[in-house]
Amino acid sequence: MEKVVAKMQDAGLSKAAIDAFKQNYEQLVAGATGLVPESDIEAIDKLPRLDDMQSSDKSDLKKLLSQTAVLKLNGGLGTSMGLEKAKSLLEVKDGKTFLDLIAEQIKHTRKEFGSQVRFVLMNSFSTSEDTKEHLAKAHGDLLKERNLELLQNKSPKIDAKSLEPITYPEDPDLEWCPPGHGDIYPSLLGSGFLDSLIKDGIKYLFVSNSDNLGATLDLDLLSYFAAENKAFLMEVAERTAADKKGGHLAKRKSDGRLILRESAQTRDEDKDAFEDVTKHKFFNTNNLWVNLDALQETLKSAGGVLKLPLIKNKKTVNPRDSSTPAVFQLETAMGSAIECFNNAGAVVVPRHRFAPVKTCNDLFILRSDAYKVTEASTVVLAGKTCPSVKLDDKYYKLVDKMEALTEAPPSLIGCKSVTVKGPVKFKRGIVFKGDVLVVNESSEPKALEAGTYSEQVKALTPVQVPALA
Structure with missing residues (x-):
């Protein structure tokens, strides 16, 4: 002592x-x-x-x-x-x-x-x-x-x-x-x-x-x-x-x-x-x-x-x-x-x-249109519910890696869940709706182009992917 x-x-x-x-x-x-x-x-x-x-x-x-x-x-x-x-x-x-x-x-x-x-x-x-x-x-x-x-x-x-x-x-x-x-x-x-x-x-x-x-x-x-x-x-x-x-x-x-x-x-x-x-x-x-x-x-x-x-x-x-x-x-x-x-x-x-930002998944949602800033500078949900986001930790765990793969945050206001497997580069103008799974089986980043992705599995490499649960 x-x-x-x-x-x-x-x-x-x-x-x-x-x-x-x-x-x-x-x-x-x-x-x-x-x-x-x-x-x-x-x-x-x-x-x-x-x-x-x-x-x-x-x-x-x-x-x-x-x-x-x-x-x-x-x-x-x-x-x-x-x-x-x-x-x-x-x-x-x-x-x-x-x-x-x-x-x-x-x-x-x-x-x-x-x-x-x-x-x-x-x-x-x-x-x-x-x-x-x-x-x-x-x-x-x-x-x-x-x-x-x-x-x-x-x-x-x-x-x-x-x-x-x-x-x-x-x-x-x-x-x-x-x-x-x-x-x-x-x-x-x-x-x-x-x-x-x-x-x-x-x-x-x-x-x-x-x-x-x-x-x-x-x-x-x-x-x-x-x-x-x-x-x-x-x-x-x-x-x-x-x-x-x-x-x-x-x-x-x-x-x-x-x-x-x-x-x-x-x-x-x-x-x-x-x-x-x-x-x-x-x-x-x-x-x-x-x-x-x-x-x-x-x-x-x-x-x-x-x-x-x-x-x-x-x-x-x-x-x-x-x-x-x-x-x-x-x-x-x-x-x-x-x-x-x-x-x-x-x-x-x-x-x-209780909405702490502990992971890049949290930050990804917060930066999207799922949240908005009020006149009082508080941050509130723009829609009725908060979407669930699960990014591949191997490629998105660190902020600088996530930012390198995100040209602009996708629209999530109409989204229930997004799961990303592999390195996916998000282009500007992406809209997610419902439940979406994006898969890149390669280790090289693949771009997800602008567009609306709704209730679907999007494969960026020609492989068999699991059905959306």
């Missing part, structure tokens, strides 16, 4: 960050499993729904907005999509990036209600410089605001054999890793941000991921959160069969508190119950509402550290070199803090509030 603390102190990390990591490290050394047996929890059947809520009048909203801050988690690089800069700087719609659209949403809300809702970006050491450089060019007025940036902490990687901080002289930066978005709490505390926001009269904090354009500042939710005087509110959505492997919300029998249970916290004999979406109906969208006074009091009573379940990821110190030593990266999730508050709640929101 002494080596861990010394390394973090030498790096200039705050006491709050060190204390939070010490708790994670103690769980690691103790061999904590974090398992949550099915017998210890109750399934949740009913929750309040956003669709049933109605906001206050405009004058009330103006006051509420003046007491509200919007915080976007902006620490990700999008490395799984081949990006090397802040993921929020990826162009997503009409020449605008995630960050552009988020900034414009804030400005629109301020103008419409005449209220200076606060805006905060939680950057990492990897995204801070790129993000501020972009803001300086496109949104210099926001960059000048006080307390715009909350900087995420970093955590030492732990040698999987010795359980001591790893050393890697070839690239010392690789001795560190992100601490997960549960770091928001020690970051707010250790930086003085929490005290500063409260001193400025900010009571309500809305937190969401910068790559989730569905996570807008919903005024009905803000009104509900304030009226109910909740300490913590989680937006959840209904699980479908496609979500059965993901975590769910539950109630702990011992104290009646809401908790999150992830797959890694589930015993083998409880897997069937875990995956039963008719029993455990709701998953966390990672859109959270936090009462800052309650957070301050909860942190104080907990000695400055929320007791969040440990997430232990085993990797190699150099993620690009499997021959380098194995390490543990210790993380926490911010949603798991729901169990730390005396007066926490959850509300069921429509699925469109």
